[in-house]
Amino acid sequence: MFKAVSGTDDDGFAISFLEAHDWNVETAVNSLMGGGAAAAGSPSAPDGSPSMLPGMLPDEPTDPLLDRAPISQYKDTLMDPAQRMPTTPAAPVTHRLEAFRDAKTDSVEARGEDARHDPQRPKTLADIYRRPAEICFNGSFDELRQAGREQGRWLLVNIQSPTEFASQQLNADTWADEMLRIIVSASFLFWQQYFDDELGAKYVRHYNVSALPHIGLVDPVTGQLVKSWTGFKDAERLMDKLTEMADTPPTDGYEDAAAPNPNPNPNPNPNPNPNP
Numbered sequence: 001m002f003k004a005v006s007g008t009d010d011d012g013f014a015i016s017f018l019e020a021h022d023w024n025v026e027t028a029v030n031s032l033m034g035g036g037a038a039a040a041g042s043p044s045a046p047d048g049s050p051s052m053l054p055g056m057l058p059d060e061p062t063d064p065l066l067d068r069a070p071i072s073q074y075k076d077t078l079m080d081p082a083q084r085m086p087t088t089p090a091a092p093v094t095h096r097l098e099a100f101r102d103a104k105t106d107s108v109e110a111r112g113e114d115a116r117h118d119p120q121r122p123k124t125l126a127d128i129y130r131r132p133a134e135i136c137f138n139g140s141f142d143e144l145r146q147a148g149r150e151q152g153r154w155l156l157v158n159i160q161s162p163t164e165f166a167s168q169q170l171n172a173d174t175w176a177d178e179m180l181r182i183i184v185s186a187s188f189l190f191w192q193q194y195f196d197d198e199l200g201a202k203y204v205r206h207y208n209v210s211a212l213p214h215i216g217l218v219d220p221v222t223g224q225l226v227k228s229w230t231g232f233k234d235a236e237r238l239m240d241k242l243t244e245m246a247d248t249p250p251t252d253g254y255e256d257a258a259a260p261n262p263n264p265n266p267n268p269n270p271n272p273n274p275n276p
Contacts, residue, residue, distance in 0.1 A: 005029050129168040132175040135190045141203055144191050148220025152249045155218035156188040156242070159195050159209055166232035167213040177235035180242075187246035189220075217242075219250050 002014050002025050021028040137144050148155050158175075160167035174180065175190075184190050193200030195212055203209070207216065207225050215238070217227040227241065 001025050002028055006032055129171050131171055131192060132181070132190070135175070135181055135184055137189045137191045140199055141191070144189055145218075145220045145223060148189050148218075148250070151189070152251075153220070154188050154226075154245055154250055155216075155220050156184060156190045157203065157214070157216040157218055158190070158192040159200050159204060159212060159214040159216075160192065161195055161212040164212050169232045170213060170215075174233060174235045174238060177239075180235045180239050183239060183242055183246060187249065188242065217245060221250055 002018055003009065003011075005025075006014070006029065008014060017032065018025070018028050021031060137147065139147075144155055147153075158170065160170070175192075193203065195201065195204050195209070195214075204214075209216075211230040213231065215229040215233060216225050218224065219226055227245075229238070229241075
């Protein structure tokens with residue numbers, strides 16, 4: 001009966017399995033179907049390979065990666081906050097939108113005239129587009145006008161925009177021209193500001209500047225904007241305009257009005273006839 005139910009022809013296996021379960025066929029069959037065959041031994045085919053019993057599936061090939069032992073879990077720190085790499089602060093710039101300008105190297109003292117005129121010295125963007133600090137007046141517009149009145153010089157104003165490349169062209173080509181620098185230094189006071197800085201914004205509002213970059217020629221006495229140019233102007237063209245103004249420096253009209261009359265006689269006729 002056990003052989004018929006289990007489907008085996010091996011008498012030895014049937015006898016040993018029944019003896020292990022006190023010859024109780026029902027218990028032996030239940031144990032066999034529930035996996036008890038592993039304890040009593042599995043039936044073999046005539047060639048020695050394991051024989052399949054009813055209800056059992058052939059062994060499927062297993063993946064060695066799935067059979068490996070699981071990796072134990074652990075925690076670790078990728079980087080110790082105390083050993084974090086130090087960050088180097090970026091060099092200060094002249095304007096927040098112009099990262100290529102280095103304010104530390106933007107002065108004559110830091111750079112030196114010899115280094116600026118050295119043709120073999122490698123040029124960077126900060127070097128090419130640097131502001132003409134050598135000829136710039138440092139101070140407010142009111143201080144600029146006061147200095148212009150005292151020295152009898154025209155005020156040459158340049159209002160720049162960091163987003164207009166023409167502003168950078170002025171620094172690289174126009175204000176860097178040696179001949180123009182000589183004329184400006186001799187007869188003008190040069191003042192360069194950004195349109196959105198405090199000093200530049202005040203000038204823009206006062207003179208209603210609507211296009212940038214702006215170049216203006218201001219009378220220091222009256223504060224009048226005598227001439228103005230917009231956009232990039234090459235050194236040669238601007239030099240012609242400035243040379244004309246350099247020959248006629250501004251005069252203090254207030255001083256001229258307050259000057260004593262060289263002819264105190266109110267009678268316009270120098271030889272009046274006393275006898276009508």
